[in-house]
Amino acid sequence: xxxxxxxxxxxxxxxxxxxxxxxxxxxGARLDLAKPTVHGLLRTLExxxxxxxxxxxxxxxxxxxxxxxxxxxxxxxxxxSRSMLRAGSLARxxxxxxxxxxxxxxxxxxxxxxxxxxDAVQILEVGATIPWHACALxxxxxxxxxxxxxxxxxxxxxxALTGRTRTAPDAVRKALAAVAxxxxxxxxxxxxxxxxxxxxxxxxxxxxxxxxxxxVGPAERLLQRQARxxxxxxxxxxxxxxxxxxxxxxxxxxxxxxTHRDRPPR
Amino acid sequence: xxxxxxxxxxxxxxxxxxxxxxxxxxxGARLDLAKPTVHGLLRTLExxxxxxxxxxxxxxxxxxxxxxxxxxxxxxxxxxSRSMLRAGSLARxxxxxxxxxxxxxxxxxxxxxxxxxxDAVQILEVGATIPWHACALxxxxxxxxxxxxxxxxxxxxxxALTGRTRTAPDAVRKALAAVAxxxxxxxxxxxxxxxxxxxxxxxxxxxxxxxxxxxVGPAERLLQRQARxxxxxxxxxxxxxxxxxxxxxxxxxxxxxxTHRDRPPR
DNA sequence: ATCTGTGTTCGACGATGCTGAACAAGAATC
DNA sequence: GATTCTTGTTCAGCATCGTCGAACACAGAT
Numbered sequence: 167x168x169x170x171x172x173x174x175x176x177x178x179x180x181x182x183x184x185x186x187x188x189x190x191x192x193x194g195a196r197l198d199l200a201k202p203t204v205h206g207l208l209r210t211l212e213x214x215x216x217x218x219x220x221x222x223x224x225x226x227x228x229x230x231x232x233x234x235x236x237x238x239x240x241x242x243x244x245x246x247s248r249s250m251l252r253a254g255s256l257a258r259x260x261x262x263x264x265x266x267x268x269x270x271x272x273x274x275x276x277x278x279x280x281x282x283x284x285d286a287v288q289i290l291e292v293g294a295t296i297p298w299h300a301c302a303l304x305x306x307x308x309x310x311x312x313x314x315x316x317x318x319x320x321x322x323x324x325x326a327l328t329g330r331t332r333t334a335p336d337a338v339r340k341a342l343a344a345v346a347x348x349x350x351x352x353x354x355x356x357x358x359x360x361x362x363x364x365x366x367x368x369x370x371x372x373x374x375x376x377x378x379x380x381x382v383g384p385a386e387r388l389l390q391r392q393a394r395x396x397x398x399x400x401x402x403x404x405x406x407x408x409x410x411x412x413x414x415x416x417x418x419x420x421x422x423x424x425t426h427r428d429r430p431p432r
Numbered sequence: 433x434x435x436x437x438x439x440x441x442x443x444x445x446x447x448x449x450x451x452x453x454x455x456x457x458x459x460g461a462r463l464d465l466a467k468p469t470v471h472g473l474l475r476t477l478e479x480x481x482x483x484x485x486x487x488x489x490x491x492x493x494x495x496x497x498x499x500x501x502x503x504x505x506x507x508x509x510x511x512x513s514r515s516m517l518r519a520g521s522l523a524r525x526x527x528x529x530x531x532x533x534x535x536x537x538x539x540x541x542x543x544x545x546x547x548x549x550x551d552a553v554q555i556l557e558v559g560a561t562i563p564w565h566a567c568a569l570x571x572x573x574x575x576x577x578x579x580x581x582x583x584x585x586x587x588x589x590x591x592a593l594t595g596r597t598r599t600a601p602d603a604v605r606k607a608l609a610a611v612a613x614x615x616x617x618x619x620x621x622x623x624x625x626x627x628x629x630x631x632x633x634x635x636x637x638x639x640x641x642x643x644x645x646x647x648v649g650p651a652e653r654l655l656q657r658q659a660r661x662x663x664x665x666x667x668x669x670x671x672x673x674x675x676x677x678x679x680x681x682x683x684x685x686x687x688x689x690x691t692h693r694d695r696p697p698r
Numbered sequence: 699a700t701c702t703g704t705g706t707t708c709g710a711c712g713a714t715g716c717t718g719a720a721c722a723a724g725a726a727t728c
Numbered sequence: 729g730a731t732t733c734t735t736g737t738t739c740a741g742c743a744t745c746g747t748c749g750a751a752c753a754c755a756g757a758t
Contacts, residue, residue, distance in 0.1 A: 236502025
C-alpha cells in the first residue's frame with residue numbers, strides 16, 4: 167500500500183464526511199499528519215480538480231471533478247445498467263418507488279432510483295447512503311454475505327436512527343437469519359419515521375451478493391398484509407431476474423472466490 | 433506536486449473518461465508508467481474504495497466511493513445551495529427547465545437541474561458535462577473570465593457536436609465578445625440538434641465567474657423572438673441575484689484580487 | 699502442447715516525499 | 729491600535745518510501 171496515495175484518499179474521505187470545508191491544520195489533526203504534509207497532498211489534489219480551495223478563506227473542499235467521476239461510475243456500473251430496465255418494470259407493476267443499492271463499508275449507497283410512477287415531484291436519492299442495519303436494502307445484502315464478513319459488520323457499533331432501529335447484535339443476527347431464510351428483507355421505520363421498505367439481494371455469476379434492490383415508501387402502505395406479500399414476491403422475482411442477467415453476462419465459469427491463489431495478502 | 437498522488441489522480445481520470453474498465457497494462461501504456469507502478473497505485477486506490485477490481489476478469493473500474501464523494505461535493509457546494517431556491521423560482525416563472533453549472537477544464541458540468549414544472553418524466557442531468565463552446569452555459573462563463581484564460585481555451589481544438597457548433601477560433605471569439613457585451617449567451621442547437629439554451633454567468637464576491645445558470649429546452653420554443661427576450665431578462669436577473677447572495681455571504685471586504693486599494697464604499 | 703497475453707510478486711537502487719523549524723498574513727483579543 | 733494568537737505557506741535535509749526491471753503464475757488463443 168502506497169503511503170501518500172492512501173493519505174490523499176483519506177483526505178478526500180474526510181472532506182466528504184461531515185464538514186464540507188476543512189483547513190490544513192484541521193485535517194492534519196484528524197489524520198495525525200504534519201501540516202506541510204497535508205499541504206503538499208492538498209496542492210496536488212487541487213491541481214487534479216479533486217479538491218478546490220476557497221481563495222478567500224484558504225479552506226479546502228471537494229472539487230467538481232469528484233462529481234464527474236461519480237457520474238462516470240454510474241455510467242459504467244454493470245449492476246446499474248443491468249437493473250435499470252427491470253427496476254422500471256417493477257416500479258410500474260407495483261406502483262412504488264424502486265431503489266437499487268450497493269454496499270460500501272457499513273452503509274448502502276443508492277445507485278439507481280426509479281420514481282414511483284404517479285408521484286409528480288420527488289427528490290432523487292442517487293448517491294445517498296444509509297447505514298446497512300437500518301434499511302431493507304442493507305439487510306438483504308448483508309444476510310447474503312459470507313459469515314465472517316457479516317460478523318465484522320454486526321460486531322461494529324450500530325447507531326439508532328429511529329426508535330425502531332435494531333442495534334443490539336443479537337437482535338440483528340436474528341433478523342439477518344430471518345432474511346436469509348425468507349430471501350427478502352422488510353424494514354419498518356428503522357431509518358426514517360414513516361418510511362418502510364422491502365428488498366432482496368442481487369448476486370453475480372459467482373454467487374456473491376453485489377447489491378440489492380427493493381421498494382421504498384410509506385410504511386403503512388407497503389407493509390399492510392396483502393400489499394406486503396404481493397410486493398415481496400415481485401421484488402424477489404425482479405432481483406432474481408437481474409441476478410440471472412448478471413450471471414449470464416459472462417459465461418458461467420466456477421465460483422471466483424475459491425479459484426486460484428488463496429495466498430494471504432503480503 | 434507529489435508524484436504518486438498525481439499519478440493516482442490521473443488513473444482515476446482515465447477510468448472516468450472513455451472505457452469504464454481498464455487493465456493494468458492498458459493504464460500503464462496510456463500514462464507511460466511501468467506495470468508494477470500502476471499495480472501498486474491501483475491496489476491502494478482499491479483499498480480506499482475509489483477503485484474496484486472485477487474478480488473474474490482482473491480489470492479495474494471506478495469504485496462506489498467516488499459516487500459518494502460526488503454526492504458530498506453536491507451537498508457542500510455553496511454555488512449549488514445558494515442557487516437552488518432561485519433556480520426553482522425561475523423554472524416556475526418561465527416554465528422551463530433550469531440548469532446551474534460549473535466549468536471544469538474545457539467542459540461545463542451540471543451541478544443542479546430544476547425540472548420544467550409541467551413535464552412529467554425527465555432525466556436528471558446532474559454530473560453531466562458538455563464542451564464549453566457548445567452550450568450557452570459554457571459561453572456565459574468563459575466570456576466572463578480573464579482574457580489569458582479565455583485565449584487558452586479558445587486556442588485548444590474545439591470539437592463540433594452538431595452542424596451548428598462553432599469551432600473556428602475567430603468565430604468563437606466574436607461570439608464571446610457578443611456574450612460579454614449583452615451579459616448573456618444564447619445557444620441554438622450547437623450541442624444537440626433541436627435543443628437550445630439561454631444562460632448568464634454567476635460571480636462570487638471577488639468578481640470571478642464561478643459558474644452559470646440558464647434555461648434549456650427545445651430551440652424553437654426558447655428562441656422565438658418574444659420568448660427569447662423575456663427569458664434572457666429573467667435569466668440575467670436570477671443569475672445576478674445569486675451572485676449578490678454569494679457576495680453577501682462573506683462580509684464584503686475589498687476585492688482580494690486588487691489588493692487593498694479599491695475598497696468599496698460602505 | 700506452445701505461446702502470447704494478462705495481473706502479480708520480489709528486491710535493490712535512488713529519486714522522492716516526509717518532517718521540524720521558520721515565514722508572512724489575518725483574526726481576535728485586550 | 730498594538731499585541732498575540734491563529735492560520736496557510738515555504739524551505740531545507742535526511743531517510744524513507746515509491747519506483748522499476750526481471751521473473752512468476754495463470755488464462756486464453758494459436
